[in-house]
Amino acid sequence: MSYIKPTFRHPSSTKNEAGFYRADYEGKISTLCAGCGHDSINASIVAACYEMNIEPHKVVKLSGIGCSSKAPAYYLDNSHGFNTVHGRMPSVATGANMANKDLTYLGVSGDGDSASIGIGQFVHVSRRNLNMVYIMMNNGCYGLTKGQDSATADVGSLSKSGSTNQFSPIDMVGLALELGATFVARSFSGDKTQLVPLIKAAMSHPGFAFIDVISPCVTFNNNKGSTKSYDFVRDHIEATSEFDFVPVKEEIAVEYAAGSQKTVTLHDGSHIQLSKLNPDWDPTDRSSALDKLQKAKTAGEILTGLLYIDPESDDLHSMLRTTDTPLNELSQDVLCPGSKILEEVNAGLR
Amino acid sequence: MKPTNIKDPEYFHKVVDCQYACPAHTPVPEYIRLIANKKYTEAYMVNWESNVFPGILGRTCDRPCEPACRRGRLEGEEGPEEPVAICRLKRVAADNRGEVKHLMPTIPEEKNGKKIALIGGGPASLTVARDLAPLGYELHLYDEWHKGGGMMRTQIPSFRLPEKVLDEEVNYITDMGVHTHYNHYVESMREILEADYDAVFVGTGAPNGRDLKLPGREEADKNVHIGINFLASVAFEHKDKIGKKVIILGGGNTAMDCCRTSRRLGGEEVTVVVRSPFKDMKASPWEIEDAQREDIPILNNMPPKSFVVEDGQLKGMWFGHVRAEYDENGKRKLIPTGEEDTFIEADDVIIAIGQDNAFPWIERDLGIEFGKWDVPVIDDVTFQSTLPKVFFGGDAAFGPENIITAAAHGHQAAISIDHYCQGIDVNARLAPTTNLVKQKMGIHEWMYDSPVVDDERFVVPHEDQAISLKDRKIEVELGFDLPTGFKEAQRCLNCDIQTVFSYDQCIECDACVDVCPTSCITFTTNGDEEDLRGRLSAPANNLDQPLYVSEELPTKRVMIKDEDVCLHCGLCAERCPTAAWDMQKYLYGVTKATKIL
Numbered sequence: 030m031s032y033i034k035p036t037f038r039h040p041s042s043t044k045n046e047a048g049f050y051r052a053d054y055e056g057k058i059s060t061l062c063a064g065c066g067h068d069s070i071n072a073s074i075v076a077a078c079y080e081m082n083i084e085p086h087k088v089v090k091l092s093g094i095g096c097s098s099k100a101p102a103y104y105l106d107n108s109h110g111f112n113t114v115h116g117r118m119p120s121v122a123t124g125a126n127m128a129n130k131d132l133t134y135l136g137v138s139g140d141g142d143s144a145s146i147g148i149g150q151f152v153h154v155s156r157r158n159l160n161m162v163y164i165m166m167n168n169g170c171y172g173l174t175k176g177q178d179s180a181t182a183d184v185g186s187l188s189k190s191g192s193t194n195q196f197s198p199i200d201m202v203g204l205a206l207e208l209g210a211t212f213v214a215r216s217f218s219g220d221k222t223q224l225v226p227l228i229k230a231a232m233s234h235p236g237f238a239f240i241d242v243i244s245p246c247v248t249f250n251n252n253k254g255s256t257k258s259y260d261f262v263r264d265h266i267e268a269t270s271e272f273d274f275v276p277v278k279e280e281i282a283v284e285y286a287a288g289s290q291k292t293v294t295l296h297d298g299s300h301i302q303l304s305k306l307n308p309d310w311d312p313t314d315r316s317s318a319l320d321k322l323q324k325a326k327t328a329g330e331i332l333t334g335l336l337y338i339d340p341e342s343d344d345l346h347s348m349l350r351t352t353d354t355p356l357n358e359l360s361q362d363v364l365c366p367g368s369k370i371l372e373e374v375n376a377g378l379r
Numbered sequence: 380m381k382p383t384n385i386k387d388p389e390y391f392h393k394v395v396d397c398q399y400a401c402p403a404h405t406p407v408p409e410y411i412r413l414i415a416n417k418k419y420t421e422a423y424m425v426n427w428e429s430n431v432f433p434g435i436l437g438r439t440c441d442r443p444c445e446p447a448c449r450r451g452r453l454e455g456e457e458g459p460e461e462p463v464a465i466c467r468l469k470r471v472a473a474d475n476r477g478e479v480k481h482l483m484p485t486i487p488e489e490k491n492g493k494k495i496a497l498i499g500g501g502p503a504s505l506t507v508a509r510d511l512a513p514l515g516y517e518l519h520l521y522d523e524w525h526k527g528g529g530m531m532r533t534q535i536p537s538f539r540l541p542e543k544v545l546d547e548e549v550n551y552i553t554d555m556g557v558h559t560h561y562n563h564y565v566e567s568m569r570e571i572l573e574a575d576y577d578a579v580f581v582g583t584g585a586p587n588g589r590d591l592k593l594p595g596r597e598e599a600d601k602n603v604h605i606g607i608n609f610l611a612s613v614a615f616e617h618k619d620k621i622g623k624k625v626i627i628l629g630g631g632n633t634a635m636d637c638c639r640t641s642r643r644l645g646g647e648e649v650t651v652v653v654r655s656p657f658k659d660m661k662a663s664p665w666e667i668e669d670a671q672r673e674d675i676p677i678l679n680n681m682p683p684k685s686f687v688v689e690d691g692q693l694k695g696m697w698f699g700h701v702r703a704e705y706d707e708n709g710k711r712k713l714i715p716t717g718e719e720d721t722f723i724e725a726d727d728v729i730i731a732i733g734q735d736n737a738f739p740w741i742e743r744d745l746g747i748e749f750g751k752w753d754v755p756v757i758d759d760v761t762f763q764s765t766l767p768k769v770f771f772g773g774d775a776a777f778g779p780e781n782i783i784t785a786a787a788h789g790h791q792a793a794i795s796i797d798h799y800c801q802g803i804d805v806n807a808r809l810a811p812t813t814n815l816v817k818q819k820m821g822i823h824e825w826m827y828d829s830p831v832v833d834d835e836r837f838v839v840p841h842e843d844q845a846i847s848l849k850d851r852k853i854e855v856e857l858g859f860d861l862p863t864g865f866k867e868a869q870r871c872l873n874c875d876i877q878t879v880f881s882y883d884q885c886i887e888c889d890a891c892v893d894v895c896p897t898s899c900i901t902f903t904t905n906g907d908e909e910d911l912r913g914r915l916s917a918p919a920n921n922l923d924q925p926l927y928v929s930e931e932l933p934t935k936r937v938m939i940k941d942e943d944v945c946l947h948c949g950l951c952a953e954r955c956p957t958a959a960w961d962m963q964k965y966l967y968g969v970t971k972a973t974k975i976l
Contacts, residue, residue, distance in 0.1 A: 032823040032953065033830040033831075034894075034896055034948075034950065035830070035831035035896045035897075035946050035948050036455075036456070036831075036833055036896075037453050037454070037455070037460075037831060037896060037897060037944075037946060038454075038896060038897060038898070039897045039898045039899075039917040039944060040452065040453065040454045040944060041917055041918055041920070042898075042917070058894070058950075059893075059894070059954070062956065063890055063953065063954045063955055063956040064886065064888040064890045064954070064955065064956025064957070065888075065890070066888070068889075068890055068893050068894070068954070069888070069889045069890075069893055071893070072889070072892070072893035218889075219887065219888065219889060221889070245888070247886075247888060247956045248956075251886075259886050259887065259888060260886075260933075263933075263934060
């Protein structure tokens with residue numbers, strides 16, 4: 030057996046502003062099937078965290094159950110991690126986030142984990158606008174159990190075993206838009222030039238940032254007739270715009286003709302730059318995003334890119350007015366102020 | 380860029396940096412793997428086929444392979460990696476080999492009727508003999524000394540190369556029915572040409588040590604020695620003593636051998652003085668280290684000025700002081716610093732400042748044309764002189780080089796001599812032999828040890844200095860023991876196991892890009908080379924290393940692999956769902972006059 034990742038990296042690799050090499054954001058060598066789309070998403074997460082100068086110990090990676098949900102073993106080895114019960118990643122993320130708002134919460138899930146067993150959790154985490162990145166690795170099948178159709182499989186998509194899916198798919202992007210998610214995007218594992226900046230923008234967004242990433246299952250759903258295969262996705266992909274994420278310190282480099290671009294400024298001062306903009310669509314207008322999504326679906330296109338962002342997003346913490354200080358940094362006196370304070374509180378409610 | 384033509388034998392050859400850098404193109408990773416598999420005899424034969432003197436070279440080679448080693452381009456946790464100890468691994472193969480004579484070619488009883496004279500008994504002539512003897516040539520080897528080996532015997536001290544090792548490998552060749560004419564200095568090429576030889580090979584080396592004409596040189600003559608002559612007279616035991624205080628002039632490997640030999644002949648205060656900066660010294664770094672380890676100071680930027688002789692006895696030398704300045708072309712100028720001259724006491728001075736070719740024995744009216752600096756005009760592919768039946772090789776051909784270069788010349792000259800004698804055009808050279816073989820054994824299993832070890836280069840143990848300085852015949856380096864040899868062998872990256880890409884099987888899933896530890900692989904739109912080198916996954920700034928470019932893929936992109944720091948770990952092939960990447964062993968062999976393996 031010879032399956033060991035060498036420790037050597039390219040000699041030109043440098044530390045980022047936080048003082049870490051890209052290798053510091055990597056994980057164990059992947060045991061997913063060779064060619065799995067998830068590995069490209071893992072690599073994109075590594076690239077995004079490295080480029081965002083996030084300290085690895087300030088990230089929490091969370092997942093549920095499934096191929097997608099074992100992926101956190103393959104990135105961010107130096108970060109916190111929680112592999113939760115099937116479909117229950119949002120609950121754990123909510124609890125962790127409530128306890129400590131200083132960390133970046135990065136959840137990954139699959140289409141089975143999110144759209145079937147965990148759909149209730151997904152619905153509520155969306156509407157609560159929990160400050161987290163939620164990446165759904167979407168391959169349209171249950172890869173871990175040999176490729177049965179999942180709830181995101183398109184009508185008419187042919188499985189590897191030869192059966193055609195008859196049930197209408199759940200479009201998780203449409204659902205998130207309906208539920209009031211404040212950052213909604215779709216991407217493709219085979220398009221890192223789009224996916225990496227999307228993840229970076231999602232991490233900068235204060236609120237629930239959902240990215241549906243189509244990620245072909247190379248073993249069970251990459252056959253002819255499948256609508257989640259590498260070839261099909263490449264043939265039907267339609268980007269809303271060219272997308273770039275511009276961190277706080279950098280100047281916006283490229284200027285496009287008026288009307289064909291839009292710049293969205295995020296809370297932290299960074300920018301999202303959308304160029305070659307689709308004319309009938311405004312990324313800050315929820316209904317135009319829904320409209321655009323429906324039109325693409327009718328045309329048989331897979332619409333990718335940032336679909337909707339609410340630049341005024343208020344996350345769950347600000348809505349609930351919870352403490353800015355992480356619970357683990359509060360002393361016992363503050364956390365348990367004693368019976369005298371309790372009496373005062375009770376008195377105030379009488 | 381155009382798609383890379385991997386069918387060109389030189390493309391994958393160049394990826395095997397060590398083999399490519401070796402003048403004889405010894406398949407280094409191949410024999411290193413054999414060593415790791417304890418197949419020392421086989422490893423020896425792979426070497427012997429290619430470089431003829433594995434035991435000798437495993438101790439004395441100039442190792443052009445090591446600076447080329449890919450491992451030296453990597454950065455480890457503790458800083459830059461050192462190359463694999465290729466040379467000393469060769470010695471492991473040589474020291475631990477079993478019986479090899481039966482693996483060597485048999486010499487036909489019946490000769491082919493052609494008679495060849497080999498002038499000079501050094502590595503070049505011996506290589507020609509090795510390659511031609513199995514073909515039935517009658518070979519006559521001339522040397523002025525009583526044994527063969529040439530400069531390997533006269534100029535390399537026994538503490539670096541024991542006589543036993545030398546004799547063994549010289550004898551493998553002379554035992555192939557070569558007629559040796561030892562103690563026979565050839566004084567006239569005309570006489571040789573008038574004899575009934577069908578072809579003549581000249582491998583007489585560069586026998587003239589340079590002298591230094593300075594004030595006092597003649598008066599000091601009995602205590603001033605020319606480096607290579609000094610080493611030869613020590614080797615043949617004509618000289619076994621030297622003064623207590625010795626100055627060595629010069630900064631090459633001969634100077635290092637002279638100073639270390641002096642330490643063994645009674646020199647107590649041995650000093651090497653070079654006129655230029657330390658970093659410009661020609662000696663190999665390891666030879667400089669070995670000299671310094673024997674308490675020999677090396678003084679730099681001190682050009683010699685004069686010899687001081689009192690009452691007919693050498694007292695010492697005066698040296699000036701300079702500093703080096705380099706112009707924009709890198710050309711060096713030595714500028715006096717104005718410091719006061721330094722006097723260094725000496726009982727003996729050894730001048731080791733270089734050596735030249737000399738052919739006083741070749742008459743100039745024979746049709747052998749001599750060019751600039753009075754060296755013969757030689758074809759650099761065929762090694763033929765302007766007199767068709769006369770061939771040159773080794774230092775005699777293009778000036779002082781080294782043993783491995785002499786062996787490389789010998790192989791080519793042997794082909795030319797064979798062609799010449801058989802009436803074939805000497806310019807009709809056969810292409811190298813190449814072989815590309817899949818290495819896949821199963822899931823996660825290759826026919827080679829693909830994991831890349833982190834070990835730093837192992838140090839070869841040395842004999843206790845108190846012992847080795849007493850006797851010039853005691854070998855200083857002890858060689859790797861077998862467990863260390865194995866570990867050092869495992870440091871080899873197996874660069875001959877090539878990453879072969881089939882564009883028509885690629886589904887562009889990016890798995891190889893994601894897994895590659897050194898970011899060698901990129902899928903992008905094509906462009907010209909300069910443009911591409913700047914926009915790959917990692918910058919491809921090493922222009923000596925090629926980019927491997929595929930044909931256009933369905934998404935109109937191409938796969939580009941920068942060969943520079945590929946670890947040959949096989950992970951791209953391991954993670955490839957369609958086997959578009961495959962690991963295949965590439966064996967490149969220089970075609971010889973006789974096929975040995």
